Amino acid sequence: MTGLLAATDLDRTLIYSRAAWQVDGVGPDSPVLDDLVCVEMLDGAPLSYLTRRAADGLRELRALALLVPVTTRTEAQFMRIEVPGGPPEYAITTNGARLLIDGVADPGWTASVGERVAGSSAPLAEVAAMLLAQSPDWMLRVRDAQEAFCYAIINRAAASADALQSLRGWCAERGWSVSVQGRKLYCVPDLLTKTAAVDEVARRTGSTLVAAAGDSLLDAGMLAAADLAIRPAHGELHAADWSCDGLAIAPTPGIVGGEQIVEWLLAQARSASAERSAGAAQARDNAGRTGAHGVQLV
Numbered sequence: 001m002t003g004l005l006a007a008t009d010l011d012r013t014l015i016y017s018r019a020a021w022q023v024d025g026v027g028p029d030s031p032v033l034d035d036l037v038c039v040e041m042l043d044g045a046p047l048s049y050l051t052r053r054a055a056d057g058l059r060e061l062r063a064l065a066l067l068v069p070v071t072t073r074t075e076a077q078f079m080r081i082e083v084p085g086g087p088p089e090y091a092i093t094t095n096g097a098r099l100l101i102d103g104v105a106d107p108g109w110t111a112s113v114g115e116r117v118a119g120s121s122a123p124l125a126e127v128a129a130m131l132l133a134q135s136p137d138w139m140l141r142v143r144d145a146q147e148a149f150c151y152a153i154i155n156r157a158a159a160s161a162d163a164l165q166s167l168r169g170w171c172a173e174r175g176w177s178v179s180v181q182g183r184k185l186y187c188v189p190d191l192l193t194k195t196a197a198v199d200e201v202a203r204r205t206g207s208t209l210v211a212a213a214g215d216s217l218l219d220a221g222m223l224a225a226a227d228l229a230i231r232p233a234h235g236e237l238h239a240a241d242w243s244c245d246g247l248a249i250a251p252t253p254g255i256v257g258g259e260q261i262v263e264w265l266l267a268q269a270r271s272a273s274a275e276r277s278a279g280a281a282q283a284r285d286n287a288g289r290t291g292a293h294g295v296q297l298v
């Protein structure tokens with residue numbers, strides 16, 4: 001496999017809940033909402049969507065590139081999603097703590113990441129206790145994600161800038177980072193990255209060209225490390241005016257931006273595919289000339 005590896009975040013990059021698209025500026029009367037595909041149900045109710053054009057584009061993309069979903073969701077949360085085109089061969093969950101191959105976590109990867117993180121960051125229990133010690137006015141519930149990191153449901157309106165800044169500083173001193181996405185606040189060990197897991201998939205598949213898409217601070221390293229990168233015009237990175245070399249930005253915020261990201265990935269895959277075809281033709285041409293030369297020598 002030497003074609004494009006398309007590593008993409010899911011929530012608020014490819015797929016959107018009703019809360020996410022309303023926050024991101026698509027009103028309840030938008031015509032966009034007439035043609036959505038539901039890709040996740042929770043407790044019998046639809047939860048996450050993409051546009052039909054995005055779903056069709058993803059199927060097309062998968063014929064040309066290796067699509068690798070890269071999410072901070074846990075394995076169980078990821079398995080609820082029906083990826084257009086069927087279950088992916090590779091997926092990265094739990095912010096890089098799990099590498100799924102045909103839906104099954106690779107035990108060697110889980111162990112090696114666990115060892116790396118344990119040697120570099122304060123224990124999860126210490127960070128979770130710090131979250132629980134915050135005011136219940138804004139820190140509503142605290143959870144751990146497969147014992148790899150912790151996250152909280154917060155009341156964003158009641159979260160003061162000072163409290164957030166203080167928490168970020170406290171975490172940084174202990175080798176942890178904080179990311180706030182909608183109503184969720186994530187505390188993640190610095191060495192638990194999507195980037196390392198994407199590198200591993202690229203190594204295993206022999207991919208030499210990586211395109212990455214994402215919207216949050218937890219995606220920043222993956223975007224910066226990729227050969228090609230895109231983010232939407234909404235979300236945590238957009239709010240921070242974050243950029244990296246050659247970064248593309250989907251122009252329309254919200255769920256339509258997700259569709260534009262798929263179209264951009266598809267364009268990169270087509271371009272990589274055309275270059276490979278041209279390279280193969282050139283190689284055949286060179287081999288033909290060498291062969292003719294060889295015959296002459298004999």
Ligand SMILES: [Mg+2]
Binds near residue numbers: 216
């Ligand atoms: Mg996201």
